[in-house]
């Protein structure tokens with residue numbers, strides 16, 4: 001048995017903190033089960049530091065069939081404060097689900113946020129998520145889906161591809177070349193070319209035994225090559241930008257200007273900015289997969305129609321708006337909003353039925369539009385990277 005909490009356990013609400021079970025028991029014992037409104041919030045007031053909202057499809061799956069109504073901002077929305085979700089119903093109906101709900105939203109939003117930072121650092125490059133190896137395999141599909149929400153073009157994980165209905169990307173590890181041996185790189189590339197399905201891009205890993213320019217030229221002379229990937233080890237990297245430019249120059253000089261150059265290995269926004277004009281695309285792993293989860297909390301803000309909250313939290317149900325310049329505006333529900341403000345909450349669940357639709361591409365478009373609007377990931381917020 002793996003140490004994995006099953007999907008069924010999560011769905012039935014048992015993936016919870018013990019104090020929720022004890023709270024439900026105490027309320028049952030006291031004969032209390034108030035109708036409440038609860039909100040999921042990271043920061044109470046907008047503070048100009050934006051994050052990407054993701055994980056909503058799993059959250060909807062979790063809360064479906066409960067006797068609750070849920071509203072949420074759409075996936076891909078950049079938020080900088082105020083609620084992103086509102087749950088309404090009898091408290092004991094959803095109390096036990098708080099732990100898993102926050103986990104779904106927090107982790108996915110953190111990954112999508114770093115993915116968007118990477119995307120904004122290399123807006124026109126091909127970007128693939130390579131980070132599944134850094135995380136527990138049970139969450140690989142969440143990581144890959146969240147990378148797509150953040151604007152990535154694809155990912156490497158096979159099982160995630162099956163779940164998400166996308167073809168995984170990637171060609172060869174160093175292990176393939178090493179299984180052949182020094183001087184036999186050509187045999188490795190030829191074996192890959194012979195075995196790979198027709199539509200798979202022919203991208204040769206070109207840094208295993210000799211230098212990147214040497215192996216790139218040899219690969220281009222050996223098979224009908226689409227690209228080379230440079231994954232140069234950090235200790236040997238020196239000036240990676242210079243290496244990439246030299247490879248590009250020598251490929252062009254030898255008549256292989258149609259061969260693209262991809263880079264991978266320890267890349268984040270800073271490196272992508274440094275390389276984006278000399279490389280065609282990037283594989284990004286840990287920077288995205290190891291992102292810090294967003295610090296969401298679920299708080300009761302209304303009990304039996306009366307505003308109520310703990311100290312430091314804002315009581316009462318709220319509406320969230322985005323103004324024309326992308327600023328968020330949080331108001332008590334019912335207050336007048338500025339004429340140009342767009343209301344962000346959309347119905348997610350009505351009386352247990354999921355009424356929203358989920359589209360990863362639309363979420364990515366929203367994230368990129370929002371990022372443009374508020375200047376997210378432009379390089380000015382490098383300290384957040």
Ligand SMILES: O=P(O)(O)OC[C@H]1O[C@H](OP(=O)(O)OP(=O)(O)O)[C@H](O)[C@@H]1O
Pocket residue numbers: 130131134172173174175231264265266267283284285286287
């Ligand atoms: O560094 P990250 O951004 O997290 O991206 C994941 C890294 O994992 C692989 O490297 P590795 O050296 O493990 O590849 P190999 O198995 O072919 O040696 C891949 O080639 C990336 O460099």
